[in-house]
Amino acid sequence: MGRVLITPRSLTASPPPELGRLREAGHDLIFSTPGEMPGEAELLELVPEVDGWLAGVEPVSPAVIAAANRLSVISRNGSGVDNLPMAVLEKRGIKIARAMAANATGVAELAVGLTVAACRHLPEVCHGVRDGGWPRPKGREIEGAVVGVLGAGAIGRKVAGIFAEFGADVLAVDPCRPDLGRLAGRVRYVDLPELLERSDIITLHCPATADGSPLIDAAALARMRKGAILVNTARAGLIDEAALVAALDAGRIAAYATDVFVLEPPAAGGLAAHPKVIATSHIGGLTDESVRRATDQAVDNLLACLGGTLDAAG
The missing domain is CATH 3.40.50.720 (NAD(P)-binding Rossmann-like Domain)
Known part of the structure:
Protein backbone atom coordinates (compact mmCIF):
# COMPACT_ATOMS: atom_id res chain seq x y z
CA MET A 1 0.00 0.00 0.00
CA ASN A 103 5.82 7.65 27.70
CA ALA A 104 4.54 9.68 30.66
CA THR A 105 5.22 6.98 33.25
CA GLY A 106 8.75 6.27 32.06
CA VAL A 107 9.74 9.93 31.94
CA ALA A 108 8.08 10.73 35.26
CA GLU A 109 9.82 7.86 37.03
CA LEU A 110 13.19 8.91 35.62
CA ALA A 111 12.63 12.50 36.78
CA VAL A 112 11.95 11.25 40.30
CA GLY A 113 14.95 8.94 40.14
CA LEU A 114 17.23 11.77 39.05
CA THR A 115 15.91 13.90 41.90
CA VAL A 116 16.67 11.19 44.45
CA ALA A 117 20.12 10.71 42.92
CA ALA A 118 20.85 14.42 43.26
CA CYS A 119 19.50 14.61 46.82
CA ARG A 120 21.59 11.64 47.96
CA HIS A 121 24.72 12.25 45.83
CA LEU A 122 24.32 8.78 44.35
CA PRO A 123 26.77 9.10 41.44
CA GLU A 124 29.52 10.32 43.77
CA VAL A 125 28.81 7.54 46.28
CA CYS A 126 28.58 4.84 43.61
CA HIS A 127 31.84 5.84 41.94
CA GLY A 128 33.60 6.18 45.29
CA VAL A 129 32.61 2.71 46.48
CA ARG A 130 33.49 1.23 43.08
CA ASP A 131 36.94 2.80 43.34
CA GLY A 132 37.53 1.29 46.77
CA GLY A 133 36.47 4.25 48.87
CA TRP A 134 33.63 4.69 51.34
CA PRO A 135 32.18 8.19 50.72
CA ARG A 136 29.30 9.15 53.01
CA PRO A 137 28.11 12.63 51.99
CA LYS A 138 25.14 14.01 53.91
CA GLY A 139 22.06 14.15 51.71
CA ARG A 140 18.68 15.79 51.93
CA GLU A 141 15.14 14.43 52.14
CA ILE A 142 12.28 15.14 49.76
CA GLU A 143 9.69 14.90 52.52
CA GLY A 144 9.07 18.44 53.75
CA ALA A 145 10.86 20.03 50.78
CA VAL A 146 9.17 22.42 48.37
CA VAL A 147 9.09 20.89 44.89
CA GLY A 148 8.26 23.06 41.90
CA VAL A 149 6.85 21.34 38.80
CA LEU A 150 7.08 23.39 35.61
CA GLY A 151 4.39 22.00 33.32
CA ALA A 152 1.30 20.12 34.50
CA GLY A 153 0.65 17.90 31.52
CA ALA A 154 0.52 14.11 31.74
CA ILE A 155 4.15 13.80 32.84
CA GLY A 156 4.15 16.77 35.18
CA ARG A 157 1.03 15.61 36.98
CA LYS A 158 2.50 12.14 37.50
CA VAL A 159 5.67 13.68 38.93
CA ALA A 160 3.66 16.02 41.13
CA GLY A 161 1.64 13.09 42.47
CA ILE A 162 4.72 11.08 43.36
CA PHE A 163 6.34 13.98 45.17
CA ALA A 164 3.08 14.68 47.02
CA GLU A 165 3.13 11.06 48.21
CA PHE A 166 6.70 11.62 49.39
CA GLY A 167 5.36 14.38 51.64
CA ALA A 168 6.69 17.36 49.68
CA ASP A 169 4.92 20.69 49.35
CA VAL A 170 4.27 20.67 45.60
CA LEU A 171 3.86 23.84 43.55
CA ALA A 172 3.02 23.86 39.84
CA VAL A 173 3.20 26.34 36.98
CA ASP A 174 1.24 25.86 33.78
CA PRO A 175 -0.37 28.61 31.67
CA CYS A 176 -3.34 26.32 30.93
CA ARG A 177 -3.75 25.19 34.56
CA PRO A 178 -5.34 21.83 33.67
CA ASP A 179 -7.64 20.18 36.18
CA LEU A 180 -5.52 18.48 38.84
CA GLY A 181 -8.15 15.85 39.56
CA ARG A 182 -7.17 13.73 42.56
CA LEU A 183 -4.19 16.03 43.15
CA ALA A 184 -6.42 18.99 43.96
CA GLY A 185 -5.54 20.22 47.43
CA ARG A 186 -2.19 18.41 47.32
CA VAL A 187 -0.64 20.41 44.47
CA ARG A 188 -1.06 24.17 44.20
CA TYR A 189 -0.80 26.39 41.14
CA VAL A 190 1.37 29.47 41.55
CA ASP A 191 3.05 31.93 39.23
CA LEU A 192 6.59 31.36 37.98
CA PRO A 193 8.35 33.89 40.25
CA GLU A 194 6.88 32.28 43.37
CA LEU A 195 7.84 28.80 42.21
CA LEU A 196 11.41 29.87 41.48
CA GLU A 197 11.82 31.66 44.81
CA ARG A 198 10.27 29.01 47.05
CA SER A 199 11.30 25.67 45.54
CA ASP A 200 14.10 23.51 46.89
CA ILE A 201 13.76 21.28 43.83
CA ILE A 202 12.52 22.31 40.38
CA THR A 203 11.66 19.77 37.71
CA LEU A 204 10.85 20.67 34.09
CA HIS A 205 8.00 19.05 32.14
CA CYS A 206 7.00 21.70 29.62
CA PRO A 207 7.38 22.36 25.89
CA ALA A 208 9.89 24.78 24.44
CA THR A 209 8.97 28.47 24.60
CA ALA A 210 7.25 29.96 21.56
CA ASP A 211 10.36 31.86 20.49
CA GLY A 212 12.82 29.16 21.50
CA SER A 213 14.38 31.25 24.27
CA PRO A 214 15.38 29.50 27.50
CA LEU A 215 12.81 29.49 30.28
CA ILE A 216 15.51 29.06 32.92
CA ASP A 217 17.90 31.88 32.06
CA ALA A 218 20.31 33.89 34.19
CA ALA A 219 17.49 35.95 35.71
CA ALA A 220 15.47 32.84 36.61
CA LEU A 221 18.52 31.15 38.12
CA ALA A 222 19.20 34.25 40.22
CA ARG A 223 15.67 34.03 41.67
CA MET A 224 16.04 30.39 42.68
CA ARG A 225 16.86 29.43 46.24
CA LYS A 226 20.54 28.98 46.97
CA GLY A 227 21.33 25.28 46.89
CA ALA A 228 18.31 24.34 44.79
CA ILE A 229 18.32 21.22 42.63
CA LEU A 230 17.23 21.51 38.98
CA VAL A 231 15.96 18.49 37.02
CA ASN A 232 15.28 18.45 33.29
CA THR A 233 13.72 15.52 31.45
CA ALA A 234 11.90 17.79 29.00
CA ARG A 235 13.97 19.84 26.55
CA ALA A 236 17.54 21.07 26.62
CA GLY A 237 16.55 24.42 25.11
CA LEU A 238 14.62 25.32 28.27
CA ILE A 239 17.97 25.97 29.99
CA ASP A 240 20.57 28.67 29.33
CA GLU A 241 23.57 26.35 29.65
CA ALA A 242 26.17 29.10 30.08
CA ALA A 243 24.15 30.73 32.84
CA LEU A 244 23.57 27.34 34.47
CA VAL A 245 27.28 26.51 34.51
CA ALA A 246 27.97 29.88 36.15
CA ALA A 247 25.30 29.17 38.79
CA LEU A 248 26.72 25.70 39.45
CA ASP A 249 30.26 27.07 39.75
CA ALA A 250 29.09 29.77 42.15
CA GLY A 251 27.23 27.27 44.32
CA ARG A 252 23.86 28.88 43.75
CA ILE A 253 22.54 25.67 42.20
CA ALA A 254 23.54 22.50 44.06
CA ALA A 255 22.98 20.07 41.20
CA TYR A 256 21.59 19.77 37.70
CA ALA A 257 20.19 16.39 36.67
CA THR A 258 19.28 16.07 33.02
CA ASP A 259 18.25 13.54 30.41
CA VAL A 260 18.40 15.98 27.48
CA PHE A 261 21.13 17.94 25.70
CA VAL A 262 21.17 20.36 22.78
CA LEU A 263 23.63 18.08 21.00
CA GLU A 264 23.18 14.36 21.63
CA PRO A 265 25.51 12.84 22.55
CA PRO A 266 26.98 15.99 24.13
CA ALA A 267 30.49 17.13 23.36
CA ALA A 268 33.19 15.78 25.65
CA GLY A 269 34.17 18.14 28.44
CA GLY A 270 30.97 20.15 28.23
CA LEU A 271 28.02 20.48 30.59
CA ALA A 272 27.68 16.71 31.03
CA ALA A 273 31.20 16.56 32.49
CA HIS A 274 30.53 19.18 35.17
CA PRO A 275 31.02 17.67 38.66
CA LYS A 276 27.61 18.93 39.80
CA VAL A 277 25.74 17.49 36.81
CA ILE A 278 24.03 14.10 36.70
CA ALA A 279 23.61 13.17 33.04
CA THR A 280 21.62 10.40 31.40
CA SER A 281 21.37 9.61 27.70
CA HIS A 282 17.78 10.58 26.75
CA ILE A 283 16.34 7.42 28.27
CA GLY A 284 13.18 8.88 29.83
CA GLY A 285 10.81 7.06 27.51
CA LEU A 286 13.12 4.11 26.93
Whole structure:
Protein backbone atom coordinates (compact mmCIF):
# COMPACT_ATOMS: atom_id res chain seq x y z
CA MET A 1 0.00 0.00 0.00
CA GLY A 2 2.70 2.49 0.93
CA ARG A 3 6.21 3.00 2.23
CA VAL A 4 6.77 3.98 5.87
CA LEU A 5 10.03 5.37 7.21
CA ILE A 6 11.02 4.37 10.77
CA THR A 7 13.63 6.59 12.47
CA PRO A 8 13.30 6.54 16.31
CA ARG A 9 16.45 5.06 17.81
CA SER A 10 14.43 2.85 20.16
CA LEU A 11 12.69 1.26 17.15
CA THR A 12 15.56 0.94 14.69
CA ALA A 13 17.96 -0.65 17.20
CA SER A 14 15.55 -3.50 17.89
CA PRO A 15 12.30 -3.25 15.89
CA PRO A 16 9.42 -4.20 18.20
CA PRO A 17 6.59 -6.54 17.16
CA GLU A 18 4.11 -3.64 17.16
CA LEU A 19 5.58 -2.49 13.84
CA GLY A 20 4.40 -5.76 12.33
CA ARG A 21 0.89 -4.35 12.08
CA LEU A 22 2.13 -1.95 9.41
CA ARG A 23 3.48 -4.84 7.33
CA GLU A 24 0.26 -6.81 7.85
CA ALA A 25 -1.63 -3.83 6.46
CA GLY A 26 0.51 -3.99 3.32
CA HIS A 27 3.05 -1.26 4.01
CA ASP A 28 6.78 -1.55 3.34
CA LEU A 29 9.05 -0.42 6.19
CA ILE A 30 12.26 1.52 5.65
CA PHE A 31 14.64 1.94 8.60
CA SER A 32 17.33 4.51 9.24
CA THR A 33 20.71 3.41 10.64
CA PRO A 34 19.96 1.09 13.59
CA GLY A 35 20.26 2.73 17.00
CA GLU A 36 21.50 6.07 15.67
CA MET A 37 19.81 9.42 15.29
CA PRO A 38 19.69 10.15 11.54
CA GLY A 39 21.18 13.41 10.34
CA GLU A 40 19.97 15.56 7.49
CA ALA A 41 22.08 13.78 4.87
CA GLU A 42 20.67 10.37 5.72
CA LEU A 43 17.11 11.69 5.88
CA LEU A 44 17.48 13.28 2.46
CA GLU A 45 18.38 9.86 1.09
CA LEU A 46 15.48 8.10 2.83
CA VAL A 47 12.45 10.39 2.51
CA PRO A 48 11.84 10.45 -1.28
CA GLU A 49 8.86 8.24 -2.21
CA VAL A 50 7.93 7.73 1.46
CA ASP A 51 4.19 7.96 2.21
CA GLY A 52 4.35 7.88 6.02
CA TRP A 53 6.99 8.51 8.63
CA LEU A 54 7.17 7.19 12.17
CA ALA A 55 9.52 9.82 13.57
CA GLY A 56 11.53 10.29 16.74
CA VAL A 57 13.27 13.38 18.12
CA GLU A 58 15.74 13.79 15.24
CA PRO A 59 15.85 17.36 13.85
CA VAL A 60 13.93 17.63 10.59
CA SER A 61 14.83 20.52 8.29
CA PRO A 62 12.62 22.17 5.65
CA ALA A 63 14.97 20.70 3.04
CA VAL A 64 14.09 17.19 4.21
CA ILE A 65 10.38 17.92 3.93
CA ALA A 66 10.90 19.39 0.46
CA ALA A 67 12.53 16.11 -0.60
CA ALA A 68 9.65 14.04 0.77
CA ASN A 69 7.56 14.31 -2.37
CA ARG A 70 4.90 11.77 -1.37
CA LEU A 71 4.80 12.24 2.41
CA SER A 72 1.29 12.65 3.81
CA VAL A 73 1.74 12.01 7.55
CA ILE A 74 4.40 12.16 10.25
CA SER A 75 3.50 10.08 13.29
CA ARG A 76 5.59 10.84 16.37
CA ASN A 77 6.29 8.14 18.93
CA GLY A 78 5.97 10.85 21.56
CA SER A 79 4.20 14.16 22.08
CA GLY A 80 6.87 16.74 21.23
CA VAL A 81 7.08 18.42 17.82
CA ASP A 82 9.89 20.89 18.54
CA ASN A 83 12.09 19.03 16.07
CA LEU A 84 9.68 19.47 13.16
CA PRO A 85 9.29 22.48 10.81
CA MET A 86 5.63 22.94 11.60
CA ALA A 87 5.00 25.91 9.29
CA VAL A 88 6.44 24.01 6.33
CA LEU A 89 4.43 20.90 7.14
CA GLU A 90 1.23 22.91 7.49
CA LYS A 91 1.85 24.60 4.13
CA ARG A 92 2.35 21.20 2.50
CA GLY A 93 -0.76 19.80 4.16
CA ILE A 94 1.22 17.03 5.86
CA LYS A 95 -0.61 15.70 8.89
CA ILE A 96 1.15 15.49 12.27
CA ALA A 97 0.02 12.78 14.68
CA ARG A 98 1.33 12.38 18.21
CA ALA A 99 1.42 9.60 20.77
CA MET A 100 0.15 11.67 23.64
CA ALA A 101 1.18 10.62 27.17
CA ALA A 102 2.45 7.24 25.97
CA ASN A 103 5.82 7.65 27.70
CA ALA A 104 4.54 9.68 30.66
CA THR A 105 5.22 6.98 33.25
CA GLY A 106 8.75 6.27 32.06
CA VAL A 107 9.74 9.93 31.94
CA ALA A 108 8.08 10.73 35.26
CA GLU A 109 9.82 7.86 37.03
CA LEU A 110 13.19 8.91 35.62
CA ALA A 111 12.63 12.50 36.78
CA VAL A 112 11.95 11.25 40.30
CA GLY A 113 14.95 8.94 40.14
CA LEU A 114 17.23 11.77 39.05
CA THR A 115 15.91 13.90 41.90
CA VAL A 116 16.67 11.19 44.45
CA ALA A 117 20.12 10.71 42.92
CA ALA A 118 20.85 14.42 43.26
CA CYS A 119 19.50 14.61 46.82
CA ARG A 120 21.59 11.64 47.96
CA HIS A 121 24.72 12.25 45.83
CA LEU A 122 24.32 8.78 44.35
CA PRO A 123 26.77 9.10 41.44
CA GLU A 124 29.52 10.32 43.77
CA VAL A 125 28.81 7.54 46.28
CA CYS A 126 28.58 4.84 43.61
CA HIS A 127 31.84 5.84 41.94
CA GLY A 128 33.60 6.18 45.29
CA VAL A 129 32.61 2.71 46.48
CA ARG A 130 33.49 1.23 43.08
CA ASP A 131 36.94 2.80 43.34
CA GLY A 132 37.53 1.29 46.77
CA GLY A 133 36.47 4.25 48.87
CA TRP A 134 33.63 4.69 51.34
CA PRO A 135 32.18 8.19 50.72
CA ARG A 136 29.30 9.15 53.01
CA PRO A 137 28.11 12.63 51.99
CA LYS A 138 25.14 14.01 53.91
CA GLY A 139 22.06 14.15 51.71
CA ARG A 140 18.68 15.79 51.93
CA GLU A 141 15.14 14.43 52.14
CA ILE A 142 12.28 15.14 49.76
CA GLU A 143 9.69 14.90 52.52
CA GLY A 144 9.07 18.44 53.75
CA ALA A 145 10.86 20.03 50.78
CA VAL A 146 9.17 22.42 48.37
CA VAL A 147 9.09 20.89 44.89
CA GLY A 148 8.26 23.06 41.90
CA VAL A 149 6.85 21.34 38.80
CA LEU A 150 7.08 23.39 35.61
CA GLY A 151 4.39 22.00 33.32
CA ALA A 152 1.30 20.12 34.50
CA GLY A 153 0.65 17.90 31.52
CA ALA A 154 0.52 14.11 31.74
CA ILE A 155 4.15 13.80 32.84
CA GLY A 156 4.15 16.77 35.18
CA ARG A 157 1.03 15.61 36.98
CA LYS A 158 2.50 12.14 37.50
CA VAL A 159 5.67 13.68 38.93
CA ALA A 160 3.66 16.02 41.13
CA GLY A 161 1.64 13.09 42.47
CA ILE A 162 4.72 11.08 43.36
CA PHE A 163 6.34 13.98 45.17
CA ALA A 164 3.08 14.68 47.02
CA GLU A 165 3.13 11.06 48.21
CA PHE A 166 6.70 11.62 49.39
CA GLY A 167 5.36 14.38 51.64
CA ALA A 168 6.69 17.36 49.68
CA ASP A 169 4.92 20.69 49.35
CA VAL A 170 4.27 20.67 45.60
CA LEU A 171 3.86 23.84 43.55
CA ALA A 172 3.02 23.86 39.84
CA VAL A 173 3.20 26.34 36.98
CA ASP A 174 1.24 25.86 33.78
CA PRO A 175 -0.37 28.61 31.67
CA CYS A 176 -3.34 26.32 30.93
CA ARG A 177 -3.75 25.19 34.56
CA PRO A 178 -5.34 21.83 33.67
CA ASP A 179 -7.64 20.18 36.18
CA LEU A 180 -5.52 18.48 38.84
CA GLY A 181 -8.15 15.85 39.56
CA ARG A 182 -7.17 13.73 42.56
CA LEU A 183 -4.19 16.03 43.15
CA ALA A 184 -6.42 18.99 43.96
CA GLY A 185 -5.54 20.22 47.43
CA ARG A 186 -2.19 18.41 47.32
CA VAL A 187 -0.64 20.41 44.47
CA ARG A 188 -1.06 24.17 44.20
CA TYR A 189 -0.80 26.39 41.14
CA VAL A 190 1.37 29.47 41.55
CA ASP A 191 3.05 31.93 39.23
CA LEU A 192 6.59 31.36 37.98
CA PRO A 193 8.35 33.89 40.25
CA GLU A 194 6.88 32.28 43.37
CA LEU A 195 7.84 28.80 42.21
CA LEU A 196 11.41 29.87 41.48
CA GLU A 197 11.82 31.66 44.81
CA ARG A 198 10.27 29.01 47.05
CA SER A 199 11.30 25.67 45.54
CA ASP A 200 14.10 23.51 46.89
CA ILE A 201 13.76 21.28 43.83
CA ILE A 202 12.52 22.31 40.38
CA THR A 203 11.66 19.77 37.71
CA LEU A 204 10.85 20.67 34.09
CA HIS A 205 8.00 19.05 32.14
CA CYS A 206 7.00 21.70 29.62
CA PRO A 207 7.38 22.36 25.89
CA ALA A 208 9.89 24.78 24.44
CA THR A 209 8.97 28.47 24.60
CA ALA A 210 7.25 29.96 21.56
CA ASP A 211 10.36 31.86 20.49
CA GLY A 212 12.82 29.16 21.50
CA SER A 213 14.38 31.25 24.27
CA PRO A 214 15.38 29.50 27.50
CA LEU A 215 12.81 29.49 30.28
CA ILE A 216 15.51 29.06 32.92
CA ASP A 217 17.90 31.88 32.06
CA ALA A 218 20.31 33.89 34.19
CA ALA A 219 17.49 35.95 35.71
CA ALA A 220 15.47 32.84 36.61
CA LEU A 221 18.52 31.15 38.12
CA ALA A 222 19.20 34.25 40.22
CA ARG A 223 15.67 34.03 41.67
CA MET A 224 16.04 30.39 42.68
CA ARG A 225 16.86 29.43 46.24
CA LYS A 226 20.54 28.98 46.97
CA GLY A 227 21.33 25.28 46.89
CA ALA A 228 18.31 24.34 44.79
CA ILE A 229 18.32 21.22 42.63
CA LEU A 230 17.23 21.51 38.98
CA VAL A 231 15.96 18.49 37.02
CA ASN A 232 15.28 18.45 33.29
CA THR A 233 13.72 15.52 31.45
CA ALA A 234 11.90 17.79 29.00
CA ARG A 235 13.97 19.84 26.55
CA ALA A 236 17.54 21.07 26.62
CA GLY A 237 16.55 24.42 25.11
CA LEU A 238 14.62 25.32 28.27
CA ILE A 239 17.97 25.97 29.99
CA ASP A 240 20.57 28.67 29.33
CA GLU A 241 23.57 26.35 29.65
CA ALA A 242 26.17 29.10 30.08
CA ALA A 243 24.15 30.73 32.84
CA LEU A 244 23.57 27.34 34.47
CA VAL A 245 27.28 26.51 34.51
CA ALA A 246 27.97 29.88 36.15
CA ALA A 247 25.30 29.17 38.79
CA LEU A 248 26.72 25.70 39.45
CA ASP A 249 30.26 27.07 39.75
CA ALA A 250 29.09 29.77 42.15
CA GLY A 251 27.23 27.27 44.32
CA ARG A 252 23.86 28.88 43.75
CA ILE A 253 22.54 25.67 42.20
CA ALA A 254 23.54 22.50 44.06
CA ALA A 255 22.98 20.07 41.20
CA TYR A 256 21.59 19.77 37.70
CA ALA A 257 20.19 16.39 36.67
CA THR A 258 19.28 16.07 33.02
CA ASP A 259 18.25 13.54 30.41
CA VAL A 260 18.40 15.98 27.48
CA PHE A 261 21.13 17.94 25.70
CA VAL A 262 21.17 20.36 22.78
CA LEU A 263 23.63 18.08 21.00
CA GLU A 264 23.18 14.36 21.63
CA PRO A 265 25.51 12.84 22.55
CA PRO A 266 26.98 15.99 24.13
CA ALA A 267 30.49 17.13 23.36
CA ALA A 268 33.19 15.78 25.65
CA GLY A 269 34.17 18.14 28.44
CA GLY A 270 30.97 20.15 28.23
CA LEU A 271 28.02 20.48 30.59
CA ALA A 272 27.68 16.71 31.03
CA ALA A 273 31.20 16.56 32.49
CA HIS A 274 30.53 19.18 35.17
CA PRO A 275 31.02 17.67 38.66
CA LYS A 276 27.61 18.93 39.80
CA VAL A 277 25.74 17.49 36.81
CA ILE A 278 24.03 14.10 36.70
CA ALA A 279 23.61 13.17 33.04
CA THR A 280 21.62 10.40 31.40
CA SER A 281 21.37 9.61 27.70
CA HIS A 282 17.78 10.58 26.75
CA ILE A 283 16.34 7.42 28.27
CA GLY A 284 13.18 8.88 29.83
CA GLY A 285 10.81 7.06 27.51
CA LEU A 286 13.12 4.11 26.93
CA THR A 287 11.32 1.42 28.88
CA ASP A 288 9.68 -1.70 27.49
CA GLU A 289 6.29 -0.41 28.52
CA SER A 290 6.69 3.15 27.22
CA VAL A 291 8.12 2.00 23.88
CA ARG A 292 5.25 -0.45 23.46
CA ARG A 293 2.58 2.15 24.24
CA ALA A 294 4.17 4.83 22.08
CA THR A 295 4.70 2.47 19.15
CA ASP A 296 1.14 1.19 19.35
CA GLN A 297 -0.24 4.73 19.27
CA ALA A 298 2.10 5.82 16.49
CA VAL A 299 1.15 2.78 14.39
CA ASP A 300 -2.56 3.40 15.01
CA ASN A 301 -2.13 6.97 13.81
CA LEU A 302 -0.31 5.85 10.66
CA LEU A 303 -2.91 3.23 9.84
CA ALA A 304 -5.69 5.75 10.30
CA CYS A 305 -4.04 8.05 7.76
CA LEU A 306 -2.53 5.59 5.29
CA GLY A 307 -5.08 2.83 5.37
CA GLY A 308 -5.18 -0.58 6.99
CA THR A 309 -6.85 -2.01 10.03
CA LEU A 310 -6.20 -0.66 13.52
CA ASP A 311 -6.52 -4.13 15.05
CA ALA A 312 -4.67 -6.19 12.48
CA ALA A 313 -2.68 -7.82 15.27
CA GLY A 314 -5.87 -9.33 16.65
